[in-house]
Amino acid sequence: MDIDAIKGISLVDFLHHLGYDPTGRDSKGLWFYAPYRNERKPSFHVNPRKGVWFDFGTGEGGDIFTLAGLLSGKSDFIGQAQYIAEKMNMPVATPYKPAPFVEEPTFENVEVSLLESPALLRYLEQRGIPKEIAQRHCVQVNYELHGKRYYAIGFENDAHGYELRNPFFKGSYPPKHITTVANGNSRCNVFEGFIDFLSVHLVH
Template sequence: MKRFTTTDAKQIDLVDYLESLGHYPDPRMSHNQEYWYLSPLPGRNENTPSFKVDRRKGLWYDHGIGKGGSIIDLCMLYHSCGIPEALTRLQDFLSFHRNPLQNLPHSGNVPLPDKEKKIQVLSTGPIVSPALITYLGQRKISLGIAREYCREVQYELNNRKYYAIGFPNNAGGYELRNAHFKGSTAPKSVSFLNNRAEEISVFEGFFDFLTYAVIQKTEITNTNILVLNSLAFLEKARLVIEQHASIYLYLDRDNAGQKCTAQLIKENSKYKDRSLLYYGYADLNEWLTRQSLSSHKQPLEKSEPEEIARAVQKRSLGLGR
């Protein structure tokens, strides 16, 4: 098989790729193959688009942080990864979405279609696909938990049909995941589960929430749940979040998530950092997937600080308060 190169990756249409991640341009500001977005980069929160894509040249620039580059640079920043992982992600995108440029020679002057392609939901139902059930197993999420909170969504993109695990948001859209795709349908928003509790648990992505449900092993009724589906929604959600007496943060342990957690704790004492429970891992689900099926009650990696290990042992990894 021919090795996938940076040249191959740069033939991918930036607008189509951003759409697959759930980001769409502002139609009022986009014209002549220049597209403006609210920045899709982690940790960026803005009300006026400052992220520009030059579709003809295959380049982007985020005026808010003064950075730009190719689709490879975008993928690396978006997923907090290096070049090898970025190339793998972009190759998967090509494999599953048949980008119209994949067989064309790379050129900054290649004309691209003006029509915006949207993810169209065709149908939803209970999760029954063997491929999706296998994927859930790889992420250590039980089918029962997944069926309680998610749907199997069949959708169309670029005139091709696909299916994914769909997690509904409060605006009627879905976060979509399968083994090779991460995206969302419009409109994109947060997902709030109201159990009429005095406390709230906040997650960055829905697989971390599903992981929480798996570890709890009982129906989640003692806490309200907010899945941000993007850190960009955090600021807008704070009015709802801060109505609660206690706020537990299960954000990613990357730079954006940790910076956000530290700032919230500094501003309001109701916020509590629960990411120490998966110290040494990118997020809660990564911690779970690294454990054996019978070791949920074992402490995390020995390399973590002793006080964290003791705290985890005390809670028996049941995420107790």
């Protein structure tokens, strides 16, 4: 919502959009039937120059936001502004809704061993990673998730968690962290994932 634009709306225009037009005029403003109650004689007075209203039947008064609060039952400024914007056919932003909480998968019965699964080694070969390079830097992680057993290629990080890959799954076993590999070289290489890291060894 453009709050400044809403503040600039005249009470007369707002009442017109609500279906109320002046029934009379005096030296200070215009008379209307009160938009929030029934009455036989108009007692709702608007001063267009000052942007205020006063109901001589109830003794209430205020500005356009006060009136919107009475009509909508909203006591907060944003709620009143939204009501005005809707009645004036102005664009109203959708309220922010946080993304739903997604629970991290719970790994159970985790076992780490030498990478020997033919299916996992074949998956790496299809990605151009030979067995000797894969076994040098990776392990096999067997785990249980939601009551079912799985296995994946594991690449250990500096916090002793693992990045996990298999043909059908890409995830990690916490904690998440970076992996540093010391090779005695003063130059630092940074990789997005461990498959990229393994691929670089093919050219050395």
